[in-house]
Every structure is written in structure tokens, then in C-alpha cells.
Amino acid sequence: MIYLDNSATTFPKPEKVYKEMIDLYQKYGVNVERGNYKLSLEAHALVQKIRLKINNFFNGYSEECVVFTYNATDALNIAINGVIEENDRVITTVLEHNSVLRPLNHLKKSKRIEVEYLNPSGEKIDTRELKARLDKRTKLVVVNHSSNVTGYTQDLEAIGRCIKENSSAYFLVDASQSAGVIPVDIKKASIDFFVTTGHKALYGPTGIGLLILNPEVKIRPFRVGGSGHSSENPYQPDNFPDRLEAGTLNILGVFGLKAGIEFIEETGIEKIHSKELKLKKLLLENLENKKIKILTSKEDSSPAIVSILHCDYSPADLANILDSEFGIATRAGLHCAPLAHKFLGTFPYGTLRVSIGYFNTEEEILTLSSVLNQL
Ligand SMILES: Cc1ncc(COP(=O)(O)O)c(C=O)c1O
Known part of the structure; x- marks a missing residue:
């Protein structure tokens, strides 16, 4: 997984x-x-x-x-x-x-x-x-x-x-x-x-x-x-x-x-943060699917959290496909933040959230981007 x-x-x-x-x-x-x-x-x-x-x-x-x-x-x-x-x-x-x-x-x-x-x-x-x-x-x-x-x-x-x-x-x-x-x-x-x-x-x-x-x-x-x-x-x-x-x-x-x-x-908090940001950048650089829209911070002072929208799939359907067909665990929906989604224009279905951690690898991120590029 x-x-x-x-x-x-x-x-x-x-x-x-x-x-x-x-x-x-x-x-x-x-x-x-x-x-x-x-x-x-x-x-x-x-x-x-x-x-x-x-x-x-x-x-x-x-x-x-x-x-x-x-x-x-x-x-x-x-x-x-x-x-x-x-x-x-x-x-x-x-x-x-x-x-x-x-x-x-x-x-x-x-x-x-x-x-x-x-x-x-x-x-x-x-x-x-x-x-x-x-x-x-x-x-x-x-x-x-x-x-x-x-x-x-x-x-x-x-x-x-x-x-x-x-x-x-x-x-x-x-x-x-x-x-x-x-x-x-x-x-x-x-x-x-x-x-x-x-x-x-x-x-x-x-x-x-x-x-x-x-x-x-x-x-x-x-x-x-x-x-x-x-x-x-x-x-x-x-x-x-x-x-x-x-x-x-x-x-x-x-x-x-x-x-x-x-x-x-x-480990060092800076090292943890910079590894996570590097993986986030790798994901964003490799996402080439024109049907995908990204909502995420543009600043390096933020954690590696990326919200994704797809023109053809709801966030819930996208999360199900990632999980059931590719073994990738993400989270879909409002993430307990309904007003944030109203502000972003993504209410009531929310977004697909990819949240990167210190133990993720480049290989995992490249697998995710290649799967998302195919959909
Ligand atoms: C910004 C924010 N505040 C509060 C919480 C609540 O954390 P907990 O469920 O551990 O109480 C979360 C959990 O997702 C969160 O993301």
C-alpha cells in the first residue's frame, strides 16, 4: 500500500x-x-x-x-x-x-x-x-x-x-x-x-x-x-x-x-520538512493531466498537503479508484473543514487530498503521478 x-x-x-x-x-x-x-x-x-x-x-x-x-x-x-x-x-x-x-x-x-x-x-x-x-x-x-x-x-x-x-x-x-x-x-x-x-x-x-x-x-x-x-x-x-x-x-x-x-x-525538523516539500514538488512537476486541477499552498513555509480535483471523477470516486485499483490511500471529501471548501468553491463534494509524510518515497510519488496522469 x-x-x-x-x-x-x-x-x-x-x-x-x-x-x-x-x-x-x-x-x-x-x-x-x-x-x-x-x-x-x-x-x-x-x-x-x-x-x-x-x-x-x-x-x-x-x-x-x-x-x-x-x-x-x-x-x-x-x-x-x-x-x-x-x-x-x-x-x-x-x-x-x-x-x-x-x-x-x-x-x-x-x-x-x-x-x-x-x-x-x-x-x-x-x-x-x-x-x-x-x-x-x-x-x-x-x-x-x-x-x-x-x-x-x-x-x-x-x-x-x-x-x-x-x-x-x-x-x-x-x-x-x-x-x-x-x-x-x-x-x-x-x-x-x-x-x-x-x-x-x-x-x-x-x-x-x-x-x-x-x-x-x-x-x-x-x-x-x-x-x-x-x-x-x-x-x-x-x-x-x-x-x-x-x-x-x-x-x-x-x-x-x-x-x-x-x-x-x-532527525531535524528542517530535514523532515524539506524532504516532504521535495516530494510535493516532484508530484506537482509530474502531474501532466489537463483534467486535473490542484489546490495547494505556493509557499515553502507550508506542509506538503495537496488537494486535487478531476473533471471526470468526483473526489470520492477518484479515492476509490486509487485505493481499489492501485493500492494508494488518500482521503476524499470535506476533511471536516466545510467553510474552507465553501471558500475554495469545492463544497459539497470537497477534494481528493494527498498528504505526504516523511516516510514516503520518490518512487511512491512517481507511481501516484503516473496513475493520475492515466485517468
Ligand atoms: C487543522 C485540524 N484541527 C484539528 C484536528 C483534530 O484533530 P484530532 O482529531 O486529533 O482531535 C485536525 C484533524 O484532522 C486538523 O486537521
Whole structure:
């Protein structure tokens, strides 16, 4: 099989990830923060070291501000529901995933909030337009770092500066498609809530995600329960990460995420990104079929995500042909980003998405282009 659905989840994972998940879970698979025995304390110390590693990887505010979640969707729900109040105003973009759009839509109903959606100008959100829309009621600005449909990638530092210079709104970034392939500096970009999922370009397993926050934010816990300490307190403890982490931690996922990030550090994020971009260029150079239209970022600062349209086949039919006749796995449809497709003019059938990963080869890309040229 030729796997070209890395934006859904990277597959396979680096060998190191599978190995460390087994090794560390065999060695430290006890409940952290729940016991005072030696092994539990050692496991807790290891998890704290991993928080520090993650914090340094993204230049966050401190290891306590690294909150483990189940995935990006979970982290986005925690952040959005934790800060939004009745009658607040939120500015976001049409490029967002349903993991942002749906929590906001539910809040529109239950708390009567107002949500404004910015279109990109070309590939980028225009900070002059953002500035014009910011006002005193704007509580939150939510921006997708890299689109999962086209790879369009935003200039986070310019957006962060614009928000901070012109409002008191919080800045929330969904980096689910960029984290691990495009460097992000949380503090430099003035990000208050940085969200990503563990199982895409960070090479971790499913079931683990990240919310890295600015400790200055005012945020209510979204889910409450056991914290392993302060059990006499009838409410969720106030300190981070415990305010936002309730229940037993997914340490198996934490160990896998650690190994994934180490793989990126050992390989080099630039090397990973440039290999993926090289493969994307190879695909674009070799696609000669006049019936095919390509929608993708023209910039080298974007991940290798290519959306394809064919005059004679729907995206779903094209994906079926690629899979059933040629063993090529891609993804067709709206990719949980309906407003992005409305903006691109590809709603309601969406596109065929080819998402290239570090483990793809030139040979695989040439096979795909030659198959697409025949159709
Ligand atoms: C841009 C973006 N945001 C959020 C998500 C949600 O990630 P998860 O399903 O891991 O919560 C995805 C997943 O495809 C995504 O591409």
C-alpha cells in the first residue's frame, strides 16, 4: 500500500515510538500522581521531564503550562469552553476544522456569542482586516496555523502582534497540521492557547494531544474530577496543569509522544520538512493531466498537503479508484473543514487530498503521478 493520508494521521510511526511505548510502559506503567511509592514518584518525575521537553520544543511558558489532552479536539474544547462567556465575541477564519467550528457553533446557541469568520486574502489572513474587526468585546481569536485542505499557513507572529497591540483578546492557535513539521515559537508569537494533536506530524499515537497555555489566562476547568492530590478540596485544584487535567493520565500516549518528538529532534525538523516539500514538488512537476486541477499552498513555509480535483471523477470516486485499483490511500471529501471548501468553491463534494509524510518515497510519488496522469 502507498500511504498518502498523513494529514489524517502519520503512518507508520518511527520504530522508536513503538519501542519506547512498550519499554517505558513496561517499566513505568503505574498511575502517576496517585501514589507515594517509589515507582509512582519516578513515573511522575519522568512525566514532568516530558512536559519540560515539550515546553522547550515549542518555547512555551513553563512545563506546568503543558496540559495533556486526548487530542486536538479535546484541547480546543477545553480552551474555547473554558474562556468564552455570555455575549462574547470571537474572531476566527474560514480555514478552521470542525474541532473549532462546532464548539463555537454550540456556544452560539447556548451562550448567544457572536462569531466572525475571516477569509484569507490569497493564502494569508490579512492583519489589517483582523485589526479592523477587533473590538472591546472580542474575547478570543482562533487561527488555524496550517490548513488541512490546502496547507495554507499563517504568519503567527504577525497575527499575535496585531491582536496584542490592538485588543485584550486571547490568541488561540490550532497547529494540528503544522506541529512537528513547521517550527512554532509560542512566546514569540504571543500565543495564549497553543493546541495540537499528538498523532499527526509529532508522530505520537492516537489518544494524546496538547494544550500549552499562557499562565496569565483566566480559564475555567472544562471537565473536573480526580487530580491525585488535594482530595479534601471539593473543587478542581487551581494550579496548572491540574486545573485542566482531570482523571488518570494517558501515560502510554505521553511516552509515545515523547519518542515522536525525540525522533523529530534527532532527525531535524528542517530535514523532515524539506524532504516532504521535495516530494510535493516532484508530484506537482509530474502531474501532466489537463483534467486535473490542484489546490495547494505556493509557499515553502507550508506542509506538503495537496488537494486535487478531476473533471471526470468526483473526489470520492477518484479515492476509490486509487485505493481499489492501485493500492494508494488518500482521503476524499470535506476533511471536516466545510467553510474552507465553501471558500475554495469545492463544497459539497470537497477534494481528493494527498498528504505526504516523511516516510514516503520518490518512487511512491512517481507511481501516484503516473496513475493520475492515466485517468
Ligand atoms: C487543522 C485540524 N484541527 C484539528 C484536528 C483534530 O484533530 P484530532 O482529531 O486529533 O482531535 C485536525 C484533524 O484532522 C486538523 O486537521
